[in-house]
Amino acid sequence: MLKKTYYISLADGEISQSSTASSWNYKIEATDEEIVQLREHFDQIYSSDWQGFYRAHTPYVQYHYDPDNDAIDNTMQQVFGLIHQLGDEEAKKHIEEQGLLNYKRN
Incomplete structure (x- = not known):
């Protein structure tokens, strides 16, 4: 298949x-x-982000139990893995140096 930049x-x-x-x-x-x-990964992150927004406005759901944030973290790991696989040398180096293949939001 033909690759484009x-x-x-x-x-x-x-x-x-x-x-x-x-x-x-x-x-x-x-x-x-x-x-x-x-x-598709970016769309999934967007959707999970909105779900997290709604969860944040539901006071009886505890913050540490937030599967939407976990879904974003997991999808971001897939995004960084794909960018590392497809990226130029600068992208690969940055992802490796920043430890983004093991991405976890703080």
Whole structure:
């Protein structure tokens, strides 16, 4: 399959083929199927984030029992793994140096 260059912004879950359209964190080379997989991960994070927002406004649910946050953490690990697999040397080095393959939010 043909791989294309994409620029990934983690903050907003943006995937772009233009390096100048917006700020980006990682440069990757990916097939259309790999981009669909990455997009699905970003969509899942977005959905879990909204569910966590609603949970935060439910006072009888204790914060330490928050499967939505756990889902985001697990999906972020998958995102970092995929970016590490598809990324350029700078992306791979950054992910390794920051320990993002074992990502856990604080």
